[in-house]
Amino acid sequence: QVQLMQSGAEVKKAGASVRLSCKIFGSTFNLHWVRQAPGQGFEWLGIINPSGGGTIYAQKFQGRFTLTRDTSTSTVYMELSSLRPEDTAKYYCTSEPAHESWYFDYWGQGTLVTVSS
Amino acid sequence: EIVLTQSPGTLSLSPGERATLSCRASQTVTTRSVAWYQQKPGQAPRLLIYAASRRATGIPDRFSGSGSGTDFTLTISRLEPEDFAVYYCQQFGMSSKYTFGQGTKLEIK
Numbered sequence: 096q097v098q099l100m101q102s103g104a105e106v107k108k109a110g111a112s113v114r115l116s117c118k119i120f121g122s123t124f125n126l127h128w129v130r131q132a133p134g135q136g137f138e139w140l141g142i143i144n145p146s147g148g149g150t151i152y153a154q155k156f157q158g159r160f161t162l163t164r165d166t167s168t169s170t171v172y173m174e175l176s177s178l179r180p181e182d183t184a185k186y187y188c189t190s191e192p193a194h195e196s197w198y199f200d201y202w203g204q205g206t207l208v209t210v211s212s
Numbered sequence: 213e214i215v216l217t218q219s220p221g222t223l224s225l226s227p228g229e230r231a232t233l234s235c236r237a238s239q240t241v242t243t244r245s246v247a248w249y250q251q252k253p254g255q256a257p258r259l260l261i262y263a264a265s266r267r268a269t270g271i272p273d274r275f276s277g278s279g280s281g282t283d284f285t286l287t288i289s290r291l292e293p294e295d296f297a298v299y300y301c302q303q304f305g306m307s308s309k310y311t312f313g314q315g316t317k318l319e320i321k
Contacts, residue, residue: 199249200268205256
């Protein structure tokens with residue numbers, strides 16, 4: 096059983112950066128970030144291996160999306176810079192249980208990020 | 213990028229009826245990479261099906277998945293009141309890209 100606990104809601108101005116956290120309880124192979132704009136579907140942002148630290152980012156977000164991890168606290172951080180109003184969404188961390196599972200078995204509760212112009 | 217198109221957009225059924233939800237990919241996808249999720253208002257998604265047809269832990273056997281190539285189906289054999297929600301399909305493809313369908317809303321008739 097894995098539990099993912101995310102940080103609280105954020106309100107930012109356009110152009111700012113936001114840093115969100117996801118604390119992992121239990122063990123997972125990879126940790127992904129996915130976002131859902133209000134009333135919309137899901138968009139995949141990137142992946143980090145909490146153990147080795149390796150990352151892969153969706154091409155759309157390369158250059159302004161960064162994932163890091165702190166192994167001492169089992170916490171993963173995502174930072175999104177140069178925020179735009181269209182980045183307003185609920186951001187989820189979600190776990191991939193094993194190498195090339197290609198699905199997400201546990202989800203955090205989500206963090207709402209609101210970006211105003 | 214592989215686009216997943218779900219149909220119908222909204223499905224109105226009564227408890228006890230059978231629900232059939234479709235997910236069509238714009239090109240052939242790896243069967244092992246197809247998953248289905250359920251999302252209720254204000255909640256995170258819940259994994260139902262992975263590898264197109266394998267039920268996740270704790271998921272009732274009234275949920276089943278099938279399909280291959282470009283066409284995948286989620287079937288709920290006998291709807292329970294708690295099954296009314298939005299359902300999303302998801303796949304993993306080239307360039308390490310995960311994509312989701314736009315969702316099917318299953319509502320009470």
